Amino acid sequence: MRTKLYANLAILGANLLYGVNYIAVKEILPEHASWQALALLRGVGALVLFSLGSFFINTDTIERKDMWKLAIAGFLGVTVNQSLLVWGIELSSPVNASIIMTLNPLFVMIMSAIVLQYPITRQKIAGIILGGLGAVMLIVTSRYNEFTGAHIAGDLIILSNAIMYGLYLVWTKPLMKKYGSFTVLKYMFMFGVVPVFFYGGPGVLQIDIASLSPVVIGAFVFVIVGATFLTYMLNIIGLKHVNPTTVSIYIYIQPIVATIISVFLGQDFFSWYKVLSMVLVFVGVYLVTQTNKGS
Numbered sequence: 001m002r003t004k005l006y007a008n009l010a011i012l013g014a015n016l017l018y019g020v021n022y023i024a025v026k027e028i029l030p031e032h033a034s035w036q037a038l039a040l041l042r043g044v045g046a047l048v049l050f051s052l053g054s055f056f057i058n059t060d061t062i063e064r065k066d067m068w069k070l071a072i073a074g075f076l077g078v079t080v081n082q083s084l085l086v087w088g089i090e091l092s093s094p095v096n097a098s099i100i101m102t103l104n105p106l107f108v109m110i111m112s113a114i115v116l117q118y119p120i121t122r123q124k125i126a127g128i129i130l131g132g133l134g135a136v137m138l139i140v141t142s143r144y145n146e147f148t149g150a151h152i153a154g155d156l157i158i159l160s161n162a163i164m165y166g167l168y169l170v171w172t173k174p175l176m177k178k179y180g181s182f183t184v185l186k187y188m189f190m191f192g193v194v195p196v197f198f199y200g201g202p203g204v205l206q207i208d209i210a211s212l213s214p215v216v217i218g219a220f221v222f223v224i225v226g227a228t229f230l231t232y233m234l235n236i237i238g239l240k241h242v243n244p245t246t247v248s249i250y251i252y253i254q255p256i257v258a259t260i261i262s263v264f265l266g267q268d269f270f271s272w273y274k275v276l277s278m279v280l281v282f283v284g285v286y287l288v289t290q291t292n293k294g295s
Helices: 002-028 035-053 064-091 094-101 104-115 122-140 152-178 181-192 194-205 214-241 244-264 272-289
Strands: none
Touching: 002 064, 002 214, 002 244, 035 064, 035 181, 035 194, 035 214, 064 094, 064 152, 064 181, 064 194, 094 122, 094 152, 094 244, 104 122, 104 152, 104 244, 122 244, 122 272, 152 181, 152 214, 152 244, 181 194, 181 214, 214 244, 244 272
C-alpha cells in the first residue's frame, strides 16, 4: 500500500512539473530556439544527467535480447515524445495541445488492454471521462485560452504524440518489471537521442547564448532538468508500481497547475466552474488510481 502511495506521489510530482513546462516552453519558442533545438537539448541534457548519476547509482546489466526493446522505448519516449509535442505547440497552441493530450489516458487504457491484457473496467472509463471533462472545461474557460481550430497540422501532430506516448507507457511497463528505473532511462535516452542530432543539431548552433536573458536561461534549465530529467525519473518510478492508465490519468493535473500559475500572475481568475472542473479532475484521477489490477 505504501509503495503504491509513493508511486502515485511520484507521478503527481512529474505532472506538476509538466504543468509548469508549458509556460517555460512558451518562454523559449520560437524566439530563442527552434523546436528541433529544444528537443535535442532536452535529450542530451537528460542523457548527461543520467550518465553522471550512473556513477553513484548501481545499474543493471541489460540482456542482449532486451536491447532492441530499449531502443524502441527510446524512440517512442525520447525521439518522438521530445519532438512531436513541441513541434505541434509551435504550429498550433499550448491550449490545443492541452485539450488533445487529454485523449492520452483513453489511448493508454485501450493499448494496455490489447498489449498487456489489463482489464477495461467501468470505474476506469468513468474516471477517464470525468477527469477529461474537467480538464477540457478548465482549458476552454481560461481567460486567455486562444483556442483555435485553424492549426490543423499542429493539432494532428499533437494527436500523434498522444498516441505514441501512450504506446511508450505500455511498451515500457514490462521493462520496468525486469530492470531498475535508472537503468531503463539511461539506455532509453542513449538510444533515443541519436536521431534527434540529425534535425536538432543545426538549430542548437544557431542559438545566440549571449542574448538570452536570465529568465530565458532559467526556462531552458527548468525544461531540461525539471521537465525532462526529473519528470521521466518520477514517471518511470511510478510506472514500475502502477499500471500505465494510472500514470496517464495524471495528465489531467497539468491544466490545473497552469491555471493556478495564471491566477497567481494575474492573467486569469478563479470562478465556480474552474473549481468544479478541478473537482471533476480529482474525482476522475481517484477513480482510476483505485483500479490497479495488473500492476
